[in-house]
Amino acid sequence: MQEENVIIIGSGPAGLTAALYTARANLNPLVIAGDQIGGQVSITSEVENYPGFPEGLTGPELVERFKEQAERFGARLEYAMVSEVDFTQGVPFTIKTGSNTYQAHSVILALGASARRLGVPGEEAYIGRGVSYCATCDGFFFRGKDVVVIGGGDSAIEEGIFLTKFADSVKIIHRRDELRAKPILQDRAFRNEKISLVWNTVVDEIVGEQLVTGVKTTAVKTGEKGQIATDGAFIFIGHDPNSHLFKGQLQMDDHGYVIADANRMTSVPGVFAAGEIQDPVWRQVATSVGQGTEAAMACTRWLEENE
Ligand code: NAP
Numbered sequence: 001m002q003e004e005n006v007i008i009i010g011s012g013p014a015g016l017t018a019a020l021y022t023a024r025a026n027l028n029p030l031v032i033a034g035d036q037i038g039g040q041v042s043i044t045s046e047v048e049n050y051p052g053f054p055e056g057l058t059g060p061e062l063v064e065r066f067k068e069q070a071e072r073f074g075a076r077l078e079y080a081m082v083s084e085v086d087f088t089q090g091v092p093f094t095i096k097t098g099s100n101t102y103q104a105h106s107v108i109l110a111l112g113a114s115a116r117r118l119g120v121p122g123e124e125a126y127i128g129r130g131v132s133y134c135a136t137c138d139g140f141f142f143r144g145k146d147v148v149v150i151g152g153g154d155s156a157i158e159e160g161i162f163l164t165k166f167a168d169s170v171k172i173i174h175r176r177d178e179l180r181a182k183p184i185l186q187d188r189a190f191r192n193e194k195i196s197l198v199w200n201t202v203v204d205e206i207v208g209e210q211l212v213t214g215v216k217t218t219a220v221k222t223g224e225k226g227q228i229a230t231d232g233a234f235i236f237i238g239h240d241p242n243s244h245l246f247k248g249q250l251q252m253d254d255h256g257y258v259i260a261d262a263n264r265m266t267s268v269p270g271v272f273a274a275g276e277i278q279d280p281v282w283r284q285v286a287t288s289v290g291q292g293t294e295a296a297m298a299c300t301r302w303l304e305e306n307e
Contacts, residue, residue: 012039014275130212
């Protein structure tokens with residue numbers, strides 16, 4: 001069984017920042033990165049609001065820089081999924097992946113959040129055949145096509161704008177008559193002639209043959225049923241925290257967000273949490289980086305005081 005000072009689960013901005021700080025504190029951290037490095041930002045086309053990069057950069061570029069910097073100070077990355085943890089017996093904590101079992105003197109949880117499903121008929125069946133949760137990944141396949149985007153937040157608008165690079169038309173279907181997205185994104189969307197808004201409308205079903213051909217809708221105010229022809233349905237309606245592995249072991253709120261105190265410590269001493277797994281509010285790369293820093297510094301201090 002492999003023994004570690006600190007295991008960081010997750011490799012988005014929070015996890016890789018925690019890796020950088022614990023590496024620089026000589027803790028020789030191990031990051032269990034998941035199947036793919038980077039979390040949500042790695043599938044973000046353009047990051048324009050992370051300070052220090054006035055020209056902006058792509059999500060994958062930013063992740064690569066985070067990784068390089070953490071590794072430069074000795075952080076180790078393992079590409080594996082955690083299958084089981086046991087935090088109930090205190091230190092050392094047990095963490096299992098498909099191929100390894102670890103004992104950790106401290107743990108930082110940075111598993112982030114995942115795209116929420118709409119939960120309508122046709123959605124699961126057409127994933128990869130017209131239904132997508134990632135414009136950066138799939139936008140290219142919709143060159144010259146017509147697509148709909150479902151949602152009204154920053155993600156829906158930002159990704160809708162990105163899709164206009166490929167698609168001939170982008171209809172944004174929103175359940176209210178006002179967007180939740182930041183004004184700067186709204187302005188860009190309203191100015192983009194490929195984008196049109198379908199207000200006060202919900203999608204009830206995604207239909208197609210081999211590939212998606214349309215979405216069935218209901219107008220919220222009138223109850224009128226309709227159908228919009230489309231080649232693709234991009235769904236951006238928020239996220240759920242990736243906390244299911246820890247149910248029953250850590251305190252969480254009603255939505256599954258792990259509860260962490262001002263020191264980013266969870267209800268189990270020695271287990272810390274950073275980024276979107278514990279943050280339903282701010283959810284920015286910059287805030288996740290800050291929370292990863294806090295968790296790493298608090299973890300370092302906790303190990304000094306308790307080991
Ligand atoms: P969000 O802000 O929670 O917005 C979700 C959107 O989906 C809302 O407009 C919501 O409608 C709609 N929605 C939710 N459930 C729905 C359902 N069942 N059917 C139809 N519509 C539904 O999520 P997000 O856009 O993913 O953003 C998450 C966080 O990341 C936010 O804090 C955001 O600021 C941040 N973010 C920032 C940037 C940036 O700064 N450039 C980019 C992307 C994301 P209502 O409005 O009616 O609730």
